[in-house]
Amino acid sequence: MLSSPLIPVVQLDDPAYVASLYGRTPSDGVYPQPLRQTLAGQTSQYITSTPSPLAAQQSKVPPPTSAVEASKRLAAWTAVDRHILPEHKVIGIGSGSTVPYVVERIVAQGKAVNKDRVFIPTGFQSKELIVNAELLLGDVDQYPVIDVTIDGADEVDHDLNCIKGGGGCHLREKVLAEAADTYVPTIERSAMIMRSTDYSFVLVADYRKNSKVLGTMFKQGIPIEVVPFAYTKILQNLHLLGSPRAVLRMAKAKAGPVVSDNGNFIIDAPFPEEMMQDPYTVRPSPSLPFPPFPLIFPMLTGLGEHTQLLTRIKMLTGVVEVGLFCHMAKAAYFGNQDGSVTIKWHDGRVEQVQADKSPLAEKSQAEALGAAVAKLSASTLAP
Ligand SMILES: O=C(CO)[C@H](O)[C@H](O)COP(=O)(O)O
Numbered sequence: 145m146l147s148s149p150l151i152p153v154v155q156l157d158d159p160a161y162v163a164s165l166y167g168r169t170p171s172d173g174v175y176p177q178p179l180r181q182t183l184a185g186q187t188s189q190y191i192t193s194t195p196s197p198l199a200a201q202q203s204k205v206p207p208p209t210s211a212v213e214a215s216k217r218l219a220a221w222t223a224v225d226r227h228i229l230p231e232h233k234v235i236g237i238g239s240g241s242t243v244p245y246v247v248e249r250i251v252a253q254g255k256a257v258n259k260d261r262v263f264i265p266t267g268f269q270s271k272e273l274i275v276n277a278e279l280l281l282g283d284v285d286q287y288p289v290i291d292v293t294i295d296g297a298d299e300v301d302h303d304l305n306c307i308k309g310g311g312g313c314h315l316r317e318k319v320l321a322e323a324a325d326t327y328v329p330t331i332e333r334s335a336m337i338m339r340s341t342d343y344s345f346v347l348v349a350d351y352r353k354n355s356k357v358l359g360t361m362f363k364q365g366i367p368i369e370v371v372p373f374a375y376t377k378i379l380q381n382l383h384l385l386g387s388p389r390a391v392l393r394m395a396k397a398k399a400g401p402v403v404s405d406n407g408n409f410i411i412d413a414p415f416p417e418e419m420m421q422d423p424y425t426v427r428p429s430p431s432l433p434f435p436p437f438p439l440i441f442p443m444l445t446g447l448g449e450h451t452q453l454l455t456r457i458k459m460l461t462g463v464v465e466v467g468l469f470c471h472m473a474k475a476a477y478f479g480n481q482d483g484s485v486t487i488k489w490h491d492g493r494v495e496q497v498q499a500d501k502s503p504l505a506e507k508s509q510a511e512a513l514g515a516a517v518a519k520l521s522a523s524t525l526a527p
Contacts, residue, residue, distance in 0.1 A: 218483065
């Protein structure tokens with residue numbers, strides 16, 4: 145075989161070469177296992193299985209520096225304490241700035257309980273969080289049934305419908321939300337829909353996301369993931385559907401559009417309040433614009449009863465997923481500025497956890513107690 149002096153020739157099945165890539169060989173019996181610790185900021189894809197100091201450093205969440213951050217942590221910790229129980233072995237981890245606090249609290253449950261668990265990410269960010277926290281990474285194609293999924297939200301309404309996708313991850317987020325719920329088909333007003341009968345999808349957010357009607361707090365619109373080549377046609381259809389201000393989401397630190405983890409584009413489509421009030425329920429169509437219009441565009445105007453916004457957007461050709469999560473969540477946890485937590489449950493109950501009963505209060509009480517004990521023992525031991 146001819147070889148260039150500049151390009152070393154390697155034999156791909158050479159055990160030494162394989163070992164140099166993966167840190168172990170097929171004869172170890174554990175090959176091939178995913179061994180990398182982190183890809184963020186790394187130049188090499190292959191990193192040894194020894195936890196790197198960088199990974200350890202990245203898995204530490206800095207203490208919150210603002211009221212909003214503190215309320216995210218409060219929501220995340222309270223939700224983890226109530227919903228991630230020792231018997232839960234397959235756990236979905238969502239995306240966004242609240243989720244690092246979820247992972248932080250799960251890690252605090254200890255190595256013993258976490259060693260038998262597998263964590264399923266909703267995208268690049270949560271994959272990094274899982275790996276950096278040295279938790280076991282899995283994927284939803286291995287685990288299509290998840291015990292509990294915890295995720296952030298951009299806005300949650302009184303019915304626990306929510307907008308997600310501010311971070312462009314809502315396709316995977318919805319798959320993981322569905323994997324955590326149990327669905328049965330039901331017929332409602334002549335339409336077959338899937339209703340969840342057992343919910344294990346939990347939302348965590350700060351107080352700004354707690355709302356009555358979607359779109360009143362999160363005004364940039366419903367995130368819609370679309371296949372790139374169809375985006376102009378979809379924008380046109382969304383304008384006809386009632387969102388004349390729908391736009392393609394542009395990247396901030398890159399020229400051109402945001403590209404999702406799945407290689408798609410994201411459109412943000414704000415709809416008027418009356419269309420957002422109940423984006424899910426099938427109900428009789430309100431006034432149709434003028435007689436010939438529904439005949440020409442029946443799908444856009446909605447004939448008869450099938451007027452739910454979620455389905456109508458999803459039915460547009462080229463739409464991959466809509467960032468409206470309707471009747472999927474078991475509960476939504478909102479951290480408040482005063483240290484309390486508001487919990488909205490799927491059956492309509494609203495629960496309030498007072499500040500002195502929250503996990504953060506317990507932590508500071510425990511710290512104060514620890515400090516007092518240390519002081520007392522120091523003074524007792526002093527000569
Ligand atoms: O849906 C999401 C990403 O696609 C996030 O969960 C949502 O944007 C909330 O993020 P944050 O916790 O940063 O407010």
